[in-house]
Amino acid sequence: MLHRIWLGFFVVAFISALYQWLGLGDAGVFQRMVTALFDMAGLAVELAIGLIGLMALWLGIVAIGEASGLVDKLARLLSPLFTRLMPEVPRGHPAISSMTLNFAANMLGLDNAATPLGIKAMKDLQSLNPTPAVASNAQILFLVLNTSAVTLFPVTILLYRAQLGAPDPAAVFIPILIATCCSTLAGLLVTAWVQRIRLADTVVLAFLGGGFALLLALVGWFATLSASELQRQSSLVSNLLIIVLIMLFLVVAHRRAVNVYDTFIEGARQGFETAIAIIPYLLAMLAAIGVFRASGAMEIAMTGLRDLVSLGGWDTRWVDAMPTALMKPLSGSGARAMMIDTMNTFGVDSFQGRLAATMQGSTETTFYVLAVYFGAVGIRHTRHAVACGLAADVAGIGAAIAVAYWFYGGLQ
Numbered sequence: 001m002l003h004r005i006w007l008g009f010f011v012v013a014f015i016s017a018l019y020q021w022l023g024l025g026d027a028g029v030f031q032r033m034v035t036a037l038f039d040m041a042g043l044a045v046e047l048a049i050g051l052i053g054l055m056a057l058w059l060g061i062v063a064i065g066e067a068s069g070l071v072d073k074l075a076r077l078l079s080p081l082f083t084r085l086m087p088e089v090p091r092g093h094p095a096i097s098s099m100t101l102n103f104a105a106n107m108l109g110l111d112n113a114a115t116p117l118g119i120k121a122m123k124d125l126q127s128l129n130p131t132p133a134v135a136s137n138a139q140i141l142f143l144v145l146n147t148s149a150v151t152l153f154p155v156t157i158l159l160y161r162a163q164l165g166a167p168d169p170a171a172v173f174i175p176i177l178i179a180t181c182c183s184t185l186a187g188l189l190v191t192a193w194v195q196r197i198r199l200a201d202t203v204v205l206a207f208l209g210g211g212f213a214l215l216l217a218l219v220g221w222f223a224t225l226s227a228s229e230l231q232r233q234s235s236l237v238s239n240l241l242i243i244v245l246i247m248l249f250l251v252v253a254h255r256r257a258v259n260v261y262d263t264f265i266e267g268a269r270q271g272f273e274t275a276i277a278i279i280p281y282l283l284a285m286l287a288a289i290g291v292f293r294a295s296g297a298m299e300i301a302m303t304g305l306r307d308l309v310s311l312g313g314w315d316t317r318w319v320d321a322m323p324t325a326l327m328k329p330l331s332g333s334g335a336r337a338m339m340i341d342t343m344n345t346f347g348v349d350s351f352q353g354r355l356a357a358t359m360q361g362s363t364e365t366t367f368y369v370l371a372v373y374f375g376a377v378g379i380r381h382t383r384h385a386v387a388c389g390l391a392a393d394v395a396g397i398g399a400a401i402a403v404a405y406w407f408y409g410g411l412q
Contacts, residue, residue: 005367005386009288013295020296029295036290044283048275055271058116061246062101063267064260068253071097081207085197086138088128095124099142106364107151118146118369119274119376126377134381135374137195143373143385144191147364148183148392151176154361160340161357164348172354175403176361181215183363183396190391194384274376281375285367289330298326318401320346321355325397328359329366329390336360355404362396 013033020029065071075097082089082096089095098121105114122139129136135143154176161169192199199205253260292298306319321342328335339356346352366389374382 003380006284006288009292012297013291016295016297016300019300026296032294033291036294037287040286040290041283044279044286048279048282052272052275055116055119055275056268057271059120059271059274060264060266060268061249062098062117062120063263063270064253064258065097065245065249066094067258067260067263068249068256070249070252071101074100080203084201084204085192086141088136089125089138090128093124093128095121095128095138098124102146106146115372116271118373119278122373122377123274126379129377132378135379135383135385139374139379140383140385140388141188141191141195141197143370144187144388144392145184146373147366147369147389148180148187148396151180151361157339157357157361160336161343161348164340164343166348168349171349172357172361175354175358175400175407177215178403179358179362179396179400181212182399183392186395187388187392191384191388194388277378278372278375281371282368285371286331289334289367292330293327293334298323301326317351318355318404320352321359321404324356325359325400328363328397329393330368332365332368335365351404351408354408355400358400358404359397362400363393366390366393 017029017033020026062071071094072092075094076092078096078100079091079093082099083091098117102114102117102121105117121142125136125139125142126132129139154173157172157176158169161172189199191197250260253263302319302322305322306316309316309319323338324335324342327338339360342356343350343353366386370382370385370389374380374385
């Protein structure tokens with residue numbers, strides 16, 4: 001399916017470019033498309049090079065954690081849940097702890113840590129894959145949950161709002177949390193339906209119920225904090241947990257007579273090799289996205305949507321924030337740019353500005369994550385991964401719009 005989507009980006013972009021040229025007289029559209037191709041080629045290498053250090057660092061740390069035995073204990077603790085959601089993953093398998101560390105990093109908003117840990121988890125799952133070129137059920141479910149992962153600390157969005165002059169940058173915090181929870185739940189339900197996973201299980205319901213209870217408790221605590229205190233606490237908790245985790249791995253491994261330096265070097269070497277292997281997959285996806293944007297296809301889609309909503313006599317304010325939503329599955333930096341543009345155009349605390357921020361925090365960059373994670377292990381046939389990931393995205397965006405009218409409906 002992925003190859004059809006990739007081809008579709010180019011075909012739609014070319015048709016849009018022909019319309020821009022023959023219909024609107026814009027002969028420069030082809031130059032913009034070629035420039036976008038070259039720019040994306042450079043960006044793919046830059047991103048991969050940026051990942052090398054992070055991959056090496058975190059896979060080195062995880063290698064120490066595995067040698068300490070702590071990662072194995074974490075895997076055994078969560079085995080009852082994952083063996084029900086992913087029956088092909090054996091109880092206590094290293095993939096379980098890798099996935100858990102990745103989900104924890106995503107929840108804390110630690111993007112730099114989440115990506116290397118996610119790739120590590122995907123490689124662990126690949127070791128169980130009987131057909132290496134085809135995504136397994138477990139890999140698909142992991143990717144869908146990853147692209148829709150709940151983020152407890154959307155620090156980046158709050159900082160952008162603060163920089164743009166919002167008197168209460170954290171005003172969007174609870175709406176973002178609600179929207180991203182809806183995205184994650186939808187991703188789980190859709191994938192479980194496709195893979196025929198039985199969610200009506202005592203263990204699964206206990207884990208999910210406990211997770212949501214903890215989430216509600218955190219929301220209650222966050223709601224009592226001021227905007228500045230929320231940002232301070234989120235930064236403190238995130239960074240403290242990273243340092244504590246690293247020190248715990250180091251100390252326990254040392255007490256078990258593990259050569260922590262050599263173990264780190266071996267793990268870091270694997271991170272370097274993985275980051276280099278990602279480049280072709282990342283380049284392919286970024287090139288398609290760049291051409292699609294440069295052709296004007298995105299703007300045509302937005303104009304058509306706005307006209308359609310107007311014909312129905314409905315409020316069109318939410319359409320002004322849709323560039324962020326449409327860009328988010330394709331490019332994190334592109335969606336961030338769209339969010340900032342919406343805030344600048346309509347006001348950081350306008351309905352459109354707050355909705356764009358909520359959309360930005362509601363889902364992840366599905367195609368980027370798919371290209372990086374699957375590319376790291378050489379998967380070419382993604383089966384239902386794209387459809388389930390996009391279903392989670394649609395649920396997150398829909399929830400963002402609904403919660404925006406609930407929280408900000410009276411704003412202009």
